[in-house]
Amino acid sequence: MRWIFVCLSLVLAATPEARAQGRFGKESPHIYPLGGIEAVGEVLSGGWIKVTTVADKGPAAKGKLRVGDVIQKVGGKKLAGDGNAVMLVFEAAVEAAEAKKKGKLVLTVETTKGKTEKKTIPVKHLGSHARSCPEKCKKCDAILRAALDYLKKEQTGDGQFSKQAANMNHAVATAALAGLAWLGDPQGWKRYGRNINNAAEFVMKNAGKERSMGMRPAATGGGANWNQTNWSLGYGAIFLAELVKHKKKASWMKALKRMVDQIAANQEQSGGWAHGPGGPNALGYLELEIMSNFTLAAMGMAERAGLQVDRAKLLKGIQWVKKCTSGGGVAYSPKPGQAGHGDPGRTAGAYWAFRQCGRKGRDTAAMAKFYERGMAELHEGHACATMHMLNGALASALIGKKSRKAYWKMWRPFFMASRGVGGAFDYRPNKESSVLGGRTDRTWGPAFVTAHYAIVMQLGRGRYKLLDTPRKP
Incomplete structure (x- = not known):
């Protein structure tokens, strides 16, 4: 096929012209939206996520997540596996944080300077899903x-x-x-x-x-x-x-x-x-x-x-x-x-x-x-x-x-x-x-x-x- x-x-x-703007295209086949925190990342071969886009004034930006940071853990859980498996773990953590008032998502990242840091993302309070x-x-x-x-x-x-x-x-x-x-x-x-x-x-x-x-x-x-x-x-x-x-x-x-x-x-x-x-x-x-x-x-x-x-x-x-x-x-x-x-x-x-x-x-x-x-x-x-x-x-x-x-x-x-x-x-x-x-x-x-x-x-x-x-x- x-x-x-x-x-x-x-x-x-x-x-x-659209590709030149960097908004969408074929930069990598492993690019995923990081649902709920207004950022985008590339899932690397080991399961870690390299941040490629951070929206201005979004939750990720407020938590000082930077382009080039590599996310190794989310909420204390190590990221491993293929892209879909990794992103479902990531999203589950985001949704758990969104269910709480003043919820926060804690990420363990390796910065572009090679340092390992914890960054706290203040997610929006959206509550939990209704049964219906x-x-x-x-x-x-x-x-x-x-x-x-x-x-x-x-x-x-x-x-x-x-x-x-x-x-x-x-x-x-x-x-x-x-x-x-x-x-x-x-x-x-x-x-x-x-x-x-x-x-x-x-x-x-x-x-x-x-x-x-x-x-x-x-x-x-x-x-x-x-x-x-x-x-x-x-x-x-x-x-x-x-x-x-x-x-x-x-x-x-x-x-x-x-x-x-x-x-x-x-x-x-x-x-x-x-x-x-x-x-x-x-x-x-x-x-x-x-x-x-x-x-x-x-x-x-x-x-x-x-x-x-x-x-x-x-x-x-x-x-x-x-x-x-x-x-x-x-x-x-x-x-x-x-x-x-x-x-x-x-x-x-x-x-x-x-x-x-x-x-x-x-x-x-x-x-x-x-x-x-x-x-x-x-x-x-x-x-x-x-x-x-x-x-x-x-x-x-x-x-x-x-x-x-x-x-x-x-x-x-x-x-x-x-x-x-x-x-x-x-x-x-x-x-x-x-x-x-x-x-x-x-x-x-x-x-x-x-x-x-x-x-x-x-x-x-x-x-x-x-x-x-x-x-x-």
Whole structure:
């Protein structure tokens, strides 16, 4: 699968300008956010953490933690093991301190001068998680509010996140996801109404347009096809479909109609969808199943929002996804060498898309079982683990309360440990990124990750009209 990752890295990598700012990129495959103290660190081979970023005026800065310090112990416990194991120990100590008034996190560090010192980090008092978490959980609500406010701060006047934009498709996707995150807030229109409107305007203006924004252009020499516009059409249409169920506006409906018509027009002869129109891409492949999840969901949600869609193409798309499915698991495509290799994140996305299109039966039941058996592997999803995490949450919200609780119980420590700087959630490495040295999640920046995880925290709580509700068969 390395060749697929290389393709995504070339097409969707951050701009040179963004990398020059040092905000995100491929500095090391072992960089982790130090959840809750507003710092970032690299997990070294022995399990110690070398601090790489300290936010001004954050808890880490107040505790005089410095870039270059190497954290050896947290709360008296030695740090050892791989990155994920180390960060879960670190986050457990942070959360224990956050539960106390005037809580403090004691770190044993080796300074840049070679001295061993103890540094005390004054963490924010957030209390403990409620039993009903994330519902009626003051701690999670505070973390979610900080994430939504971070997105508000990072959004530029034209509705996008230009400081973190990799290309136009990424810019549209991030704007759409942020819009969905704000829509989930019970007071979203009061707090973020202008941001939602600006995101909608940006999506309407740019979805389906290919522009490099300082990167590799859509088409290169030698006939290579780098068109990726189906991503912006899919994300954009999902956002607008949810948006018009919250507030009707003729221009939004008109734009949604244009997008779903273009999605239908871009369907391949097989019934699946590629990254974009124009034939096989530079690496010679065409359809990919996970793209079809977003385009099918967009068509289903648009129909639920009151639009007529091309039902023949919608049904053809469903049949193509079924060809990718074996034993409930959904593969990358039905081609030899790919068929039969199901993935839980991809399967979760297919389940969600099918339910948005009104499908419920043996196929969706098998998908649900396959996904729930593999739920623990969601973050090992190929190329964009952040997307797989959201797919799982969407599927669990539709499967039911038991699945939703199982998801949150399993993954809450992960999300708490993913807290980054300034209220953002940030990317955490997985096995694939450790081997390949980077991922699209990191190069796309924290706004992309934050929007995903802010949506996750709001699913199944009655905050969305379409996104986490099934269509009746």
